[in-house]
Amino acid sequence: MSQLTSRRGLLFGTAAVSAGALLAGCTSNEPKEKEQAADPQPAADDKPGKPVTIGFAGPQADHGWLAAINSNAKSRAEKYEDVTLEITEGSNDTAAQIGQIETLINKKVDVLVILPADGKALTQVGLKAMAAGIPVVNLDRIFNTPQAYRCWIGGDNYGMGLNAGHYIGEKLKDKSDARVIELAGLDNLELTKQRTQGFDDALKNYPNIRKVARQAAEFTVESGQAKMAQLLQAQSKFDALWNHDDDQGVGALRAIEQAGRDDFLMVGGAGALSAFQAIKQDEGVLKATVLYPPTMAASAIDLARALGQGKGVGGLAEFEIPASLTLYSAVVDKTNVDQYMSTGFE
Template sequence: MKKTKRTLLTILMMALVVSIFAGCAKNDAAPGGTTTDTATGKDLVLGFAQIGMESGWRGAETDSIKETFAPGSGFELKFSDGQQKQENQIKAIRTFIAQKVDAIGLAPIVESGWETVLQEAKDAGIPVFLLDRGITAGNEDLYTSFIGSDFIAEGENVAKWLINEVGTGKTANIVELEGTVGASAANDRKKGFDDAIKAEPGFKITKSQTAEFTLAKGKEVMESFLKADKTIDVVYAHNDDMALGAIQAIEEAGLKPGTDILVLSIDGVKGAFEAIKEGKLNVTQECNPLLGPQLKQAILDVKAGKALDKWIKSDEDIYFGQKAIDALPDRKY
């Protein structure tokens, strides 16, 4: 009888040890937090509402999200293309809420108009992460974190490059190709640039118009600028696609982009680096679109109960001349 009791005790102890080690092995397999719902053992579900495909930069961001949350990543991705319409994004978010996803990612096409739907997500207990564009100030309690760039600093950096290139005390007739009306990237890139050139009274923005972050509109608007004014010294585009469109318009007008007219832009897509190598684009301020890994880690940290910064900044640089040429082979987008 005693031998039977000792045998049962031994079996129970061995089962306990196996259970402990199994738990440790499960935790070790997911550094930074588990990628499964601990209650069900299923993959976490991310609903992502993308703006659309207005540029190469946006395409690179979409690729980063799809690659990071691909099958086998520990996540199931529900992806929605907003096709440049806020109402489509809002509809997608409501669908995600109804599907009871574990987290929502949103690249908001404009800053305003999100309060109602994001409150619905908050009431449902679903954390929302903003990617690359923000929403109207004062609504910080409606989302967990913003992951992306400092758009004001981007505009400032491009303006500082221009001042250094042209020289202080000089003059510059500048035209501006703005991004989507109401988008935080467009608003802030304009503010950063405008504020920085105030120190130079000779630097004047004579024309400014939206080109919607697209190459086609960039070319169209630049053509209209050139028809109205042949004395343009600089074109400042809020993104590379518009700048590349402007380059086409400048060339078709019989001028040399990068020489007759300085071309400045933001994003750092591969096409911009190639244009710098060809001498057609003068500078591009990087805006990193590869935000998938940062979003994944942020979701895992929230699920693990960690506190996150309200703004998770991406690492970026400014490129021109030989520095851009040297970096060209390593561009991922």
């Protein structure tokens, strides 16, 4: 059997049952502490097996969450004696990232893990890898067609908004004419629209709550501070704020402090260490954050290793790894923040 034929077999279901590939934070609505660790421990099937070279390509780590994606992938790969990780420099330029992935294809890596800067724009290179017999684990930002990947794993943007809305709704359910505002991310991203839609859908369950204002920021500290200052100036009274991203939340909290406001509760998003620390101290408006866990990169390495070794996922009856895995957006507040503290990214 040729190398190409054997690789193509992995794409279409010749994998064997295995206890391997524990998926950190993917398989439970109540993740255990061990599954959420920033440096997750390998699964039960961590005994060295067939050597696997994994190519990893992501965007430029110009954001705390993206930097955490890279560090989770690297640290997970280092846990396995049988895994060699070929990681690219990372780029937000579509052409540059395509070139980096094509280099990995030409090197004939066993499996590719790709977090595309733009899923639509990079679909063709995913298709090229699959056609070459290299299974692709598509991380978070999804390609346009399932033919471009063997498995997708990522966060639940709609669920993130939904859980933020329900948390705020439960806190304000007994308050008449409650008012909430929203500090969103980049409005040209589909994920921002999904987060807002989930939030709005959750609030429909609470007829006493109205969303009275919304501003879109840019996932940066500076934009968070500027847009939050505008919201505070326009809204003299509200009861809760949902901020889509903990990085821009650093700026939002600066604006709140400068304005001397403490008459509302704030819920963040993603799971930055600074947010966890503020929640634990419980001395300000930030009371909770909704996870978008970067541990998905560690789980992607597990999936890639399983594909390269012809294994399935422990705890599932199927012979093959699933076609998709959506992470759960857990709410972290002072009741459970200690459990998640080690997962916080800087």
